[in-house]
Amino acid sequence: MDFTISAEHQQLRTTLREFFEAEAPIDEVARFDRDEEFNSELYRKAAGLGLCGMGFGEEYGGSDADQISICIAVEEVARASAALAYAWLPTATFCAKGIARFGTDEQKKEILPKVADGTVRIAMGLSEPEAGSDLTHLSTRAVRDGDDFVINGQKVFTTGADTADYIFAFVRTDPDASASKGLSVLLIPKGTEGVTVQPLRKLAGQATHTCEVFLHDVRVPKENLVGELGRGSSIIFGLMDAERIYVGAEGTGLGQGALDMALKYARERVQFGKPIIEHQAVAHMLADMAMDVQTSRLITWQAAWKLEQGLDCTMEASMAKVHGSEAGTRCAGRGMQILGGYSYMVEYGMERYWRETKLYEIAGGTNQIMRNMIAKQLGRRGL
Ligand SMILES: Cc1cc2nc3c(=O)[nH]c(=O)nc-3n(C[C@H](O)[C@H](O)[C@H](O)COP(=O)(O)OP(=O)(O)OC[C@H]3O[C@@H](n4cnc5c(N)ncnc54)[C@H](O)[C@@H]3O)c2cc1C
Incomplete structure (x- = not known):
């Protein structure tokens, strides 16, 4: 090793x-x-x-x-x-x-x-108002009509949909089949008639809008089907391990940024006659941040390595996602404490990390769903 x-x-x-x-x-x-x-x-x-x-x-x-x-x-x-x-x-x-x-x-x-x-940018249209964690309830419907599919339904939280060139939309093509057989993916090009995109106000990362997407009699050619008809869930499962590893890496990167910022500040800021890094309470927060970043990186890279080798990494990817995102949140919180009042000031950047990190615990499969998956895998094969 x-x-x-x-x-x-x-x-x-x-x-x-x-x-x-x-x-x-x-x-x-x-x-x-x-x-x-x-x-x-x-x-x-x-x-x-x-x-x-x-x-x-x-x-x-x-x-x-x-x-x-x-x-x-x-x-x-x-x-x-x-x-x-x-x-x-x-x-x-x-x-x-x-x-x-x-x-x-x-x-x-x-x-x-x-x-x-x-x-070209592409937005991912998976979540719907009634189908967040439970994707079996996706209800946006696509019906074949001649050489086209006609789509009706609604997506929510489709990030970047207002400026993207395509929406990679998960749709139900067979209402009677189970989710594993009834879903498909269609590419909806920008400007297609019947698509209405409504940006939502949100907490962080506002420069890329997260949107509601209303689809009313949206017609796309059959050539826009990605993968086989009815096999959309294999696309989800084929890509999700990687996605979760990358969310773990997002938390790790944000944690590293918060650590770098806090470390620099703690070396420079003097209170009670010495840099605050010399106050043990502050030094311990920095040590905790460093441990969080290090363990997140290791667990994320281990999962990434397994993915690269083509090995089953569903449990490791879920662990990377949970650990990386929660480590990011802990690091941003400690960073805020170390910068004191200045952490609240936009020009220092720490408050941005603090707002941004929460999403990584939610998107890409919430951390509760990830823990369910880890527990299920543990039941099957232990650790
Ligand atoms: C800023 C932002 C950007 C996003 N971008 C996209 C995007 O580009 N494309 C896209 O498709 N989606 C996107 N999402 C959606 C995101 O993936 C969902 O928010 C996420 O999957 C959770 O779904 P939900 O919000 O409907 O929560 P719900 O599924 O309603 O869950 C609510 C709560 O219940 C818990 N819960 C639900 N079921 C269980 C269970 N079985 N066991 C334990 N706990 C459970 C959850 O963990 C959560 O705490 C984005 C979300 C946000 C906030």
Whole structure:
């Protein structure tokens, strides 16, 4: 067993860290969130570094990046801006990956090179008002009509739907079949008649809007079906382990950002005649943050390694998701305490982490559902 990080992985982290420190400073990220304005220039520049092609192969402009590289990239994006993470991850690591694995040659040739160069973004339309954790209740219906599908229903929390070029929509194509046989995925292009997108006000990452999507007699050609008819749930299950690992990496990256910020502050801030890092209560908070970041990274990378090897990693991915997201929340909370009153001030950036981190405990499968899955796996195979 070798825990040494490779030179390539280290270089990737350094490149991304320097890029985001230059291109996404705290005040710029805060401004875009305050104005609720998507930063498409930053997105395209990030794509220029190869970020958007990490989910698929070179033949479509991607990079066949290994899972540890993707985790490092996710950490660095989450450290820089949740809004960027909310636009990038569904596009590159879920929807584009889904097209690469399950889509037709035409879909791959048409869409993936544009995802890789940052000109196309895709929103993930899974959640519905009555179907959050319980996806068996998805009710958005698609009916075949000649060469088209006609879609009626509603999605909620579809992040980036208002600016995305496609919605990767999970729809029910057979109302009588079980969820494992009755769901399919259809690509709904931007501007399709009958689609109404309504951004919702939210707590964090506001520069990428999270939206309600109303679908009324929306007609898309049959060529927009991704994967086999009725096999949408295999797409969910085929991509979810990776998604959960990446949410763990988001929590890790945010925790690292909070730790770096708190450490710098604790070295500089003097109270009672010495830097506050020399007060044991503060030093212990920093030590706890460091342990949280370290354990999250290890558990996330272990799951990523298993995924890379093609091994069953459902339990490890769920653990990575829970541990990484909760570690991120603990780190942001301790960071707030260490910065004292200044933590409340937008220009310091800690309050942004504090607001952003909660989502990672909820999205991608709530941490309660993840614990259910861990317990189920434990029952089957122990640890
Ligand atoms: C900012 C934001 C962005 C999002 N982006 C997207 C997106 O781009 N695309 C998309 O499809 N979705 C997105 N989501 C939706 C997200 O994935 C869901 O919020 C999540 O799956 C939980 O569903 P829910 O909110 O309906 O909660 P519910 O499923 O209603 O759960 C409510 C509570 O009950 C608990 N609970 C439910 N069932 C069980 C159970 N069996 N055992 C134990 N506890 C249970 C949950 O853990 C939770 O605490 C986003 C959400 C947010 C907030």
